[in-house]
Amino acid sequence: MPLQQHPIFGEALKRLGTNVQRISISGAAPTQMIKRFGIAFAPRGPLWNVEDADALRRSPLRIINAEYPSNIYHEAGFRRIMTPAHVAELNLCDTGWLTKATGKWRNAWRKSQKSALKLQHASFDQTVHDWLLTEDRLQQRQKGFRALPHSIIHAYAATNRDKVILFTARQKDNPVAAMLFLEHGPVATYHLGWTSSAGRSANAHYALLMHAADYFAERSVTRLDIGTVDTENAPGLARFKIGSGAQVRALGGTWIRMPGM
Numbered sequence: 001m002p003l004q005q006h007p008i009f010g011e012a013l014k015r016l017g018t019n020v021q022r023i024s025i026s027g028a029a030p031t032q033m034i035k036r037f038g039i040a041f042a043p044r045g046p047l048w049n050v051e052d053a054d055a056l057r058r059s060p061l062r063i064i065n066a067e068y069p070s071n072i073y074h075e076a077g078f079r080r081i082m083t084p085a086h087v088a089e090l091n092l093c094d095t096g097w098l099t100k101a102t103g104k105w106r107n108a109w110r111k112s113q114k115s116a117l118k119l120q121h122a123s124f125d126q127t128v129h130d131w132l133l134t135e136d137r138l139q140q141r142q143k144g145f146r147a148l149p150h151s152i153i154h155a156y157a158a159t160n161r162d163k164v165i166l167f168t169a170r171q172k173d174n175p176v177a178a179m180l181f182l183e184h185g186p187v188a189t190y191h192l193g194w195t196s197s198a199g200r201s202a203n204a205h206y207a208l209l210m211h212a213a214d215y216f217a218e219r220s221v222t223r224l225d226i227g228t229v230d231t232e233n234a235p236g237l238a239r240f241k242i243g244s245g246a247q248v249r250a251l252g253g254t255w256i257r258m259p260g261m
Helices: 007-015 053-058 103-112 126-143 151-163 197-201 204-218 235-243
Strands: 019-023 031-036 039-043 063-065 078-082 086-091 118-123 164-171 174-184 187-195 223-228 247-250 254-257
Touching (some): 007 031, 007 151, 103 235, 118 204, 126 151, 151 174, 164 204, 174 204, 187 204
Parallel strands (some): 039 063
Antiparallel strands (some): 019 031, 031 039, 063 254, 078 254, 086 223, 086 247, 118 164, 174 187
């Protein structure tokens, strides 16, 4: 189950005043639906056991960001308005996943082991870790992108603090890079990352991803969702994810139901 369909994420959104409901659609797992301006939207859903176009047509959904490619959305009267994004996923049940990484990626990770990095992990605490959110706001302005509001992190941690995990790399007690994950069931999803010039020089994110994989595997997490792969707008990050040995797969695109269909 992707983060966007998990009840924990839904509860976090509700704390922020979002209209979130779980609806029943025949043939699918309970589907998390967000309603805004009277329009019902399913992020990364429905999750089908048996596809049922008639049931989808009868549902209140008007926009779907599909988890998997399928013809069912067209059959149910939807039209695709965005091509599929791709996500990278690490299978932690495969203890040899690092052998699937590229040679360049493994060499970068080995270099990080010689960079005097101190790796730490902790449950997110706003009073202690607000520095990361400050750095993230700065990098969003500098790089000209927008991410989900930090209030989601606070809302998620409010009732599930032990499932918001921050991994930090330090040199001489100064943070040089960080990765924040949200855990949901047997999956952990990468949510936010930051690195300084010193962190880039030390290949800190390579060390952090390995540290996170080891940590979550010990907690019986079976998969790391390390996020979308955007080769156009974030080519360096895309190379990092692809090179790690993660499986890259296509989502199902974004669909809208046209009036009268």
